[in-house]
Amino acid sequence: MAEYIKLYEENPNPKDVKRAIDIVRGGGLIIYPSDTVYALGCDITNNRALEKVANIKNVKLAKANFSFVCEDLSNLSDYVKQIDSTTFKILKRALPGPYTFILPGNNNLPTVFKKKKEVGIRVPDNNITRALVKELGNPIISTSIKDEDEVIEYTTDPELIYEKWMNIVDVVIDGGYGDNVPSTVIDLTGSEPVLIREGKGSLEI
Structure with missing residues (x-):
């Protein structure tokens, strides 16, 4: 059964x-809050966890189109080809924030x-x-947890999330009520930004 760990956004207890991260490092799956919806994830370097x-x-x-959740833009060059200054300015303006940016991957991507x-x-x-990514x-891989309910697309209550997922994942983080609007997805691989999905992030960036 999954561990249920309460964390406060103002000051997550180290x-x-x-x-939580000891479990993830050992190949565990985690459900965690973000600035949009609750997400399912694992360590991007653990193939067995990724398969799960x-x-x-x-x-x-x-x-699979899983996003990589980074602590900040300093991780970027680990997985992304060199980007031009215009692209970097967009990222710098928008992040941290409720966006997923599609960027050209480099040879360091996990196998x-x-x-x-x-x-x-x-x-x-x-x-x-x-804090989780830094630790x-x-x-960490990010993929949103959908709800089967046709009316409610994303579950926002961490206790309900735990009830549903406690036998599927290894740790559920309760970071308070989540949002039910996903991130805005923008493709920056071409010469112009292309909107893939309009979500919580404003298009004025």
């Missing part, structure tokens, strides 16, 4: 952050994603998320 997430989402891992030419990058404006030392 001991509890470490407890792909199975839950019912997709083949090589084709399972090597065939992908691009990667979705998130830097959420949420202290809990960034881990590399990005």
Whole structure:
């Protein structure tokens, strides 16, 4: 059964952050808050955990469009090809924030994603998320947890999320009520930004 860990965004308790990340580092799956919806994730360097997430989402891992959640833009060059100054300015203005930016991936992508030419990058404006990533030392995979209810697309109550997921994942972070609007997705791989999905992030960036 999953561990249920309460964290406060103003000041996430380092001991509890470490407890959660010890589970993730050991290959565990985590549900955590962001500045948009609650997300399912794992360590991007753990292939077995990545396979589990792909199975839950019912997709083949090589084709999965999982985003990488980074602590800040300093992680960027680890996985993204060199970008021009215009692209960097957009990222700097918008992040941290409720956006997923699709960028050209480089050769350092984890083995399972090597065939992908691009990667979705998130830097959420949420202290809990960034504290988790910082403790881990590399990005966490992010994929939103959908609700089967046709009316409510995303569950916002962490206790209800725990009830539903406690036998599927290894740790659920309660960071308070989540949002029910996903991130805005913008493709920056071409010469002009292309809106893929309008979400919580403003288009004025």
